[in-house]
Amino acid sequence: MKKIAVALFGAFAGLSMTAGAMAADSFTIDSRHTFPVFEVNHLGFSTQRGRFNNVTGKIMLVPAQKSGSIEVTIDSASVDMGLEAWDKHMRGEDFFNVEKFPNMTFKSTKLMYEGDKLVGAEGDFTLLGVTRPVRLDVKGFACGTHPINKKALCGADISTTLKRSEFGMTKYLPGIGDTVVINIPVEAFKD
Secondary structure, three states, X not given: OHHHHHHHHHHHHHHHHXXXXXXXXXXXXXXXXXXXXXXXXXOOOEEEEEEEXXXXXXXXXXXXXXXXXXXXXXXXXXXXXXOHHHHHHHHOOOOOOOOOOOEEEEEEEEEEEEOOEEEEEEEEEEEOOEEEEEEEEEEEEEEEEOOOOOOEEEEEEEEEEEEHHHHOOOOOOOXXXXXXXXXXXEEEEEO
């Protein structure tokens, strides 16, 4: 009887540890420290940059299973080129067409890890109503305690490159480049 009790306790403890190791950690993106920045060639003379000021999203991480999910929504109208007239043009039909397509979204289909460290994500990016697969590279992924508010926090620098024409954004090609480089500093607090 004692052996059965020890065996049952051991099995229960093993299940508990496995369930804990497989539990997902949920994070909410800190919109005050997450700003997608894009850059594109302008007429062959310079690289112009802009950013989006309003981003929301959720991240679920399960390092023990090398899985999780990322869902991000970018408010297209929050485009910021540093000049109001330019922002207005970017919000119009020639580019982000924010009246018809107020948001861009990314939903992961697969996360990639090296050990317990997130290094990439594959998923579907939707822009102007067109959804295409995109791969994100994740660099500098780190988690810890925020030094000021003492909350658990993860952060990283994310990058990708895409062709705007593949999403139907073709105005002023080839003068304004087709290749768009996107860099995103991301910080997210544990729920």
